[in-house]
Every structure is written in structure tokens, then in C-alpha cells.
Amino acid sequence: MKSTNLTWHKTTISKLERRNQNGHGSCVLWFTGLSGSGKSTIANAISSELFRHGINEYVLDGDNIRHGLNKDLGFSEKDRTENIRRIGEVAKLFVDSGKIVTTAFISPFQSDRDHVRALFEDDEFFEIYIDCPIEECEKRDPKQLYAKARRGEIKDFTGIHSPYEAPLHPDLVIHTNELTIQESVEKIVSFLQKKNLL
Template sequence: MLNNKNVVWHDHRVSKEDRLKLKHQKPCILWFTGLSGSGKSTIANAVEAKLYELKKHTYLLDGDNIRIGLNKGLTFSDEDRVENIRRIGEVSKFFIDAGIIVLTAFISPFKKDRDMARDLVDGDEFVEIFVDAPLEICEQRDPKGLYKKARTGKIKKFTGISSPYERPEKAELHIKTDQMDIEESVDIIMKYLERKGY
């Protein structure tokens, strides 16, 4: 096992400030959280497209895509969910250091894990976006058929059914996708980013 005393942070000649000057933007993590089927990935994709139109440097980390590669092998146990989000938080921190606006679309059901990700960066570099839809609406949408499998016992520990989702208490943005369409949701987020100087 590697002794942590042998691991030393190596400073870079090009600083975070240098990268920010080059990109002419303020980096942040747009952390989309909510139940499966609430619209996280859809809205995150639409927001990234808008930012791209504005010539902003972005990258979208999506739950399923990350589990195919970086987090391949992690299960949906509580312990592995914590590790999944820990890794995403650390990767997102690198993107912030690179001067990128990073969008993350993860259920991230546990408040302490979202707080952990928030604590990795400066206070104004983390924007929690609660993509909220009632469970019954998410089940009606069920784009991947996961709720049906969870209800029949084929998926254990499924968030909202057999595993809890801890709703954000102080999210910077609260998007209710049962009450507004994608365009309205994106507009709220973009206006917030403009107002805050991102």
C-alpha cells in the first residue's frame, strides 16, 4: 500500500488565474441533483448547448456516462454511491482549476455527499440545482424503465423507492420540471449565471 507521506502535491507553472485569463470566464460546478426522471440530464444538456453558443468552455459529466468509464465497477450500494459522488467532486475540482464550467447530472441522493463536493471548491464556484419533480411524475416518465424494475424488485436500493433521496435545503436554484418546460428551466439557470457573473 502506498504511504501517503510519499505523495506530494506538485505545483504547476501555469496557475488557475492564468487559465481563467485565457478563457475569459468564471468557472463553476453546476451540480444538477434530483430523482431519476426529473430531467437533470435533459436540462444540463440544454444549458451546456446555450453556454456553447456563448463560446463558454464547458464539460458535462453525466451519471450513466461516468459509470461506463471512470466509475465502472461501482455498485448502487450506499457506500459505492458515496464513492461515486466523491470521485465526481474531485474530477469537477480539476475542471474548476482548468477554468471550465462543469455541469454534473447525478441523482446524488445524500446531502452530506453534495456538501462534500461543495466544500472542495470556493464558495461561489458551486451552484446546486435541484431538479424537482414529484415521484409519481418521474415514474410516469421513467425514461429507462428503472422505476418499473424497482417496483418489481429487479433493482434493489433504488432512490425514491427503496433508498432515500435527501432533498436539498438551500439549493441555489430550484427547478420544478412538473411546472415548467425545458426552455423555461434553462432560461432561469442562464439568467442566474449572468446575474452572478459566470
């Protein structure tokens, strides 16, 4: 840490007080998976479902974050690690504020995801693997990224030039090539209910 002479200033209102006022728990649903697997789609679908029921929530999306907070980062292994580190810290702030935050990031390296998990208390971080075969992801290719990567227009593309490390012990797996969006949402809501977060 480069900054010195810092002291953590404890907030007047605690995380527990915010949760009690909200009437629900707070956590991060960390969606990880290949490009085109459905992370952003599922993250926004669960966000809409929670919002409809009066749950304080927010979506942190990979592309959106790179438009602002992380616009200085590229896609080298070092930059990807820093990207995830920053997002982990931001997600922690949202959890402290009493919200359920969904994150949609490829986050290809298990070590980076483990580092983020370590920032949170028990039952505050849930690694959700949005599992979809790369063949199906390429077929969908909503942003034409796979096509560009195959033509050599994009370097360090996960799944093509750069590895994706599937979660070793995900808290939940969503097979988006088998489930509809609504079925995926229902599975996640059920998971949250079992964790007594809703």
C-alpha cells in the same frame, strides 16, 4: 489516504489565468434530483446554450461515468458515496481548468453533496435541485427504471427502496414539471450572469 510520499505539484498556469483567457468564470453546476426528473436533459441543454456562446463547458453524466471511471461501483450506500466523492474530485479538475461543468447525478445524500461543496472555493459550486414529483418521474420513466424497481428487478433504487434527501439550501431550484427546457435554461443562465460567471 493510502498513497504516501506525495507532494502537490503546482501547475504553471493558474486557474485565474485560464479564466482570464476564456473570458468567463469557472464553476460546477451540480444537478441533483430523482431519476427521471430531467437532470441530464437540463444539463445537456445548458451545455449546448453555453457552447453556442463560446463558453468552455463540459457535462459529467451519472450513467456515462459509471461506464468508465466508476464502473467498479454498485449502488450500495457506501458505493454511492464513493461515486459522488470521485465525481467531486473530477469536477474540481474541470473548474481548475477554467470550465463550467454541469453534473447530472441523483446524489441522494445531503452529506455527500456537502462534502463535494467543501472541495470548492466560494462561488465555484452551485447545488441545483431539479425538483420534480416522484409521480411525474415515474410517469416519464425514460429508462424504465421505476417499473423495474417496482417489479423487484432493481434493488436500492432511490425514491422506492432507498431515500432521496432533497437539498436543504439549494442555490437554485428548477421545477421541471412546471418549466419548459428552454425556460429552465434561461433561469440557469440568468443565475450565472448574476454570479458574474458569464
